[in-house]
Amino acid sequence: MIKHSLKWGALALALALPFTAQAHKMWMVPSATNVSVADPWVTVDAAVSNDLFYPDHMPVALDRIAITTPDGQTAKPENAITGQYRSVFDVHLTQPGTYKIAAVNGGLFASYEVDGQKKRWRGDAADLAKAIPSSAKNVELSESINRVETFVTNGxxxxGALKPGGKGLELVPVTRVTDLASGxxxxxxxxxDGKPAPNLKVMAIAGETRYRNAQDELDVTTDKDGKFSITWPHAGMYWVSASTQDDKSSIKQAKVRRLSYAATLEVLPQ
Known part of the structure; x- marks a missing residue:
């Protein structure tokens, strides 16, 4: 139990920092992004790793998975297991249309001193008061909201599943998100928070980075309406990410709010 707590704490700390090309990356990869068969299913791998998309660090916690169905309702992952390096689960596509599969993480991070010793804490806002001693000094508190997604279309x-929730950093596809083509x-x-996010750097990295000497990321910036465009150089799975921070935390004591978003998107050949 202690080992797992340390692992989730390390993951949360990593996700609180801005995404970079070299950092550990959290991702989900479905077995297919477009299906058109009777009684369709997809299997999803979910992990944190350095190389895309090869699990080599730790699994994603299954209790953070949120599946939105085409009618805007929620579904649960099925046949789920968590291994040493990845979690795996199935999604039964019982409705026609596009599904959004997300892993959502949030929480508070604190650093402080007690009797001259530096301490760290991570947890929920409800536990903040009892977690940090009243005698603590130099308390610094920040909030994090992190979202990782992928998309699958049945037919x-x-x-319906793509409507934003209005909290944190979110992606709204303008181009059909499961109909992307190279070139x-x-x-x-x-x-x-539901409003256009201008002037944010967006990074796209193709998978199979373990077979390249460089990440070869594509960098673009959102315009005044929060929009950006990417021309895909070749087919494959891509990891698209952005991050930012502000002082608009919902927690009064937190001076900083860190937000990040990442999506795994499949690009098909023309």
Whole structure:
């Protein structure tokens, strides 16, 4: 139990920092992003790793998985297991349309001193008062909201699952998110608390980085409406990410709010 607590704490600390090309990356990869068969299912791998998309560090916690169905309702992952390096679960696509599969993380991080010794704490706002001693000095508190997503379409694409929730950093596809092709530009919009997020750096990295000497990331910046476009150089799975921070935490004591978003998108050959 202690070992797992330390692992989740390390993951949370990593996710509180801005995404970079070299850092550990949290991702989910479905076995297919487009299906059109009777009684369709997909299997999803979920992990944190250095190389995309090879699990080599730790699994994603299954209790953080949120699946939105085409009609905007929620579904639960099925046949789920967690191994040493990755979690795996199935999604039964019982409705036609596009599904959004997300891993959502949030919490508070604190650093402080007690009797001259530096301490750290991570947890929920409800536990803050009893977690940090009243005698603590030099208390610094920050909030983090992190979202990792992927998308799967059963038959004809739809938009019901793609509506933003209005909290944190979110992606709204303008181009059909499961209909991306190499050599073609795809457009998306980033929202921060439901409003356009301008001037944010967005990074896209193709998978199989373990077979390259460089990450070869594609860098773009959102415009005044939070929109950005990427022209995919070749087919494959891509990890698209953005991060930011502000002082708009919902927790009064927190001076900083750190937010990040990442999505795994499949690009098909023309």
């Amino acid at each position: 004809k694409p739809s938009d 073609e530009a795809a457009t998306f919009q980033l929202l921060l």
